[in-house]
Amino acid sequence: xxxxxxxxxxxxxxxxxxxxxxxxxxxxxxxxxxxxxxxxxxxxxxxxxxxxxxxxxxxxxxxxxxxxxxxxxxxxxxxxxxxxxxxxxxxxxxxxxxxxxxxxxxxxxxxxxxxxxxxxxxxxxxxxxxxxxxxxxxxxxxxxxxxxxxxxxxxxxxxxxxxxxxxxxxxxxxxxxxxxxxxxxxxxxxxxxxxxxxxxxxxxxxxxxxxxxxxxxxxxxxxxxxxxxxxxxxxxxxxxxxxxxxxxxxxxxxxxxxxxxxxxxxxxxxxxxxxxxxxxxxxxxxxxxxxxxxxxxxxx
Amino acid sequence: xxxxxxxxxxxxxxxxxxxxxxxxxxxxxxxxxxxxxxxxxxxxxxxxxxxxxxxxxxxxxxxxxxxxxxxxxxxxxxxxxxxxxxxxxxxxxxxxxxxxxxxxxxxxxxxxxxxxxxxxxxxxxxxxxxxxxxxxxxxxxxxxxxxxxxxxxxxxxxxxxxxxxxxxxxxxxxxxxxxxxxxxxxxxxxxxxxxxxxxxxxxxxxxxxxxxxxxxxxxxxxxxxxxxxxxxxxxxxxxxxxxxxxxxxxxxxxxxxxxxxxxxxxxxxxxxxxxxxxxxxxxxxxxxxxxxxxxxxxxxxxxxxxxxxxxxxxxxxxxxxxxxxxxxxxxxxxxxxxxxxxxxxxxxxxxxxxxxxxxxxxxxxxxxxxxxx
Numbered sequence: 001x002x003x004x005x006x007x008x009x010x011x012x013x014x015x016x017x018x019x020x021x022x023x024x025x026x027x028x029x030x031x032x033x034x035x036x037x038x039x040x041x042x043x044x045x046x047x048x049x050x051x052x053x054x055x056x057x058x059x060x061x062x063x064x065x066x067x068x069x070x071x072x073x074x075x076x077x078x079x080x081x082x083x084x085x086x087x088x089x090x091x092x093x094x095x096x097x098x099x100x101x102x103x104x105x106x107x108x109x110x111x112x113x114x115x116x117x118x119x120x121x122x123x124x125x126x127x128x129x130x131x132x133x134x135x136x137x138x139x140x141x142x143x144x145x146x147x148x149x150x151x152x153x154x155x156x157x158x159x160x161x162x163x164x165x166x167x168x169x170x171x172x173x174x175x176x177x178x179x180x181x182x183x184x185x186x187x188x189x190x191x192x193x194x195x196x197x198x199x200x201x202x203x204x205x206x207x208x209x210x211x212x213x214x215x216x217x218x219x220x221x222x223x224x225x226x227x228x229x230x231x232x233x234x235x236x237x238x239x240x241x242x243x244x245x246x247x248x249x250x251x252x253x254x255x256x257x258x259x260x261x262x263x264x265x266x267x268x269x270x271x272x273x274x275x276x277x278x279x280x281x282x283x284x285x286x287x288x289x290x291x292x293x294x295x296x297x298x299x300x
Numbered sequence: 301x302x303x304x305x306x307x308x309x310x311x312x313x314x315x316x317x318x319x320x321x322x323x324x325x326x327x328x329x330x331x332x333x334x335x336x337x338x339x340x341x342x343x344x345x346x347x348x349x350x351x352x353x354x355x356x357x358x359x360x361x362x363x364x365x366x367x368x369x370x371x372x373x374x375x376x377x378x379x380x381x382x383x384x385x386x387x388x389x390x391x392x393x394x395x396x397x398x399x400x401x402x403x404x405x406x407x408x409x410x411x412x413x414x415x416x417x418x419x420x421x422x423x424x425x426x427x428x429x430x431x432x433x434x435x436x437x438x439x440x441x442x443x444x445x446x447x448x449x450x451x452x453x454x455x456x457x458x459x460x461x462x463x464x465x466x467x468x469x470x471x472x473x474x475x476x477x478x479x480x481x482x483x484x485x486x487x488x489x490x491x492x493x494x495x496x497x498x499x500x501x502x503x504x505x506x507x508x509x510x511x512x513x514x515x516x517x518x519x520x521x522x523x524x525x526x527x528x529x530x531x532x533x534x535x536x537x538x539x540x541x542x543x544x545x546x547x548x549x550x551x552x553x554x555x556x557x558x559x560x561x562x563x564x565x566x567x568x569x570x571x572x573x574x575x576x577x578x579x580x581x582x583x584x585x586x587x588x589x590x591x592x593x594x595x596x597x598x599x600x601x602x603x604x605x606x607x608x609x610x611x612x613x614x615x616x617x618x619x620x621x622x623x624x625x626x627x628x629x630x631x632x633x634x635x636x637x638x639x640x641x642x643x644x645x646x647x648x649x650x651x652x653x654x655x656x657x658x659x660x661x662x663x664x665x666x667x668x669x670x671x672x673x
Contacts, residue, residue, distance in 0.1 A: 003515065003519050006511075006515040006518075007512055007515060009511075010509070010511035010512045010515065011512070013509070013511070014508055014509060017508060124560065125531075125532045125535075125560070125564050126564070127563055127564045127565075127566055142543075142544070142545050143518070143544050143545045143546075146543050146544070148543065215508065218509065219508070219509050219536055219539065219540065220535070220536070220539045220564070220565075220566070220568070221532060221535060221536060221539075221564050223532075225506070226506070229506045229507070229508075230508065233508070260512070261511075261512045262512075264512035264513050264516070265512045265513075265515060265516055268501055268502070269501055269502065269503050269504065269510070269512060269513040269516070270474060270501055270502030270503070270504070272504060272507065272512075273504055273507075
């Protein structure tokens, strides 16, 4: 039983990181039907910015938690700027082009950002300081769930609740939903669609950057390539939950994280990816539109 | 392809009728040095050639061995087995007394049969493939470098004998290097009979975290972890083991023993064990060889220089001790007498592997790898 709990905790932590990234994929897809392959790179850039900021703040004598919060804040701002710029230079000029063109543009941006960080920073792995302190009260169950894992779960939960509130109860959220339903109609009733799309990219990037900071601090190392695998997994999670559907992305990410953890724990960690993608195949066969996705009617 | 080899063989056969005549005029000791001297792998072969030439020059200046001068005969094999057989045939036909080489394991294996038939001893500075000695097929083969499985053997013996582990978890990164080390470790833990392997599993490099597999290590009740792979995965594993409050010894291969690991793992690195090549840089013989090389060539010696230097040293010492170049006498001297060489004080065991060469266990103490004696 304890072993099951340990694996579940590991799976939930993974799942919530995947969810933070998957939300960006699914929101962008929901609005402009684009798979933003450069999204994983935003997550990686968030982690790098946080590393640099925490290095600087450590020199100035800040302590653990304050560094974590400030680093996350600055990483989020930076990532938001990257996400905004990305959309502006790589996707907006292709808004009315065939759907394949922005897709290729996205892959190009992903490669560009990876190699940019490789050249500007380093191809080696870098040590990421453990910004999340060890809490006393977690010590008795540290072997099941440590402080870092608790912080990851709580932060992800807060971010997701915040996102839900934003989409459901604010003006911009309403505009986002309107744009998602019908871009032309939204424009006709006075929604500034370009702004809405920019905001969507910014929100997605902020969530990814938070994920990057949390993961860096949790596993203690980053390099320019971490965005690729995380991006693929998060994209899988988004598809699993039904791409375009926000609660679906979270559900898909948790299912994926738990599947990986149970597969590694009960079967073999050498094959965890096989099971993760196997579940994806299975669900796409049984429910082609994903767990919570609705079948899209073809407009004629 | 086959045709060109055939042509070369015919050529060699023709040549061989002409050349041996010089072989009988010997008041020199002929040492063939075979390895890649051209091509993309030349950096692995040329240092051995240079080392052999340096040793020969020194010995000759001091009057030679048993009053005879030492002649180095380089032969290029480009690390290719088919060229290596040619090179070996050529050397045999030129009447070499002993051979230093070859360098690559594949080329060495191809050439050894030819030397065996001609009763010529070959000492390789670099062929690490375990079966070359262990199969018993090549009694004429010796090497001054430790075989590939030595590291796994050392890790296994260290875990069971020194650390007293009874249940060992072996993890690897699924790559050739990491899994190879893990396989050998598993083999030697099981062969040792003092401990059992409770978990043998691959982890995915680049995966977000390894907490699930770490929980598995705990559930199996392992009291030591042997990991085959490189430092990024090793530091991720050791970091998460500490996070999960698991305090059991962690042993890695030489892919872990480096500054990269110390940097990334930081405080978590403390107490971690890693195997790695023995530190020979403090030996006087080694220091002298290096200094001579730098004086002559104006740069640091390349790969396998130490091993090549040592190979030449042991072979000349054996000739001196046995009073000639007879196979049986050389064999007895190589296996019987310790010689101070550039890789340490060595002699050869029954199979032809050097005793006194190889790997040590290091431990991170105060942020540095310290060799455990």
